[in-house]
Amino acid sequence: MLIWTTAVAFLLSLVAVGPLRELSPSWLQTGAELVAVISLFALVCLLESSGSNTDRSNPAA
Incomplete structure (x- = not known):
């Protein structure tokens, strides 16, 4: 849920910075x-x- 909220906030902020500048x-x-x-x-x-x-358990990996 937190990932989707963060993604939506990112996309909305890009819209405010980009086309609606x-x-x-x-x-x-x-x-x-x-x-x-x-x-x-x-x-x-x-x-x-x-x-x-x-x-x-496998530190070499």
Whole structure:
């Protein structure tokens, strides 16, 4: 659920920064850029933590 929320926040912030740049005020653009960076970082961290199913019994792997 958190991954989907982060993905939606990232996509909405990209829309505010991209095609709607002329229509949105400057404070919204700054906030959308910040949300895009934070949500991208959180998305990468969440995907890394959910996909790291490593076997720690074999350190050479």
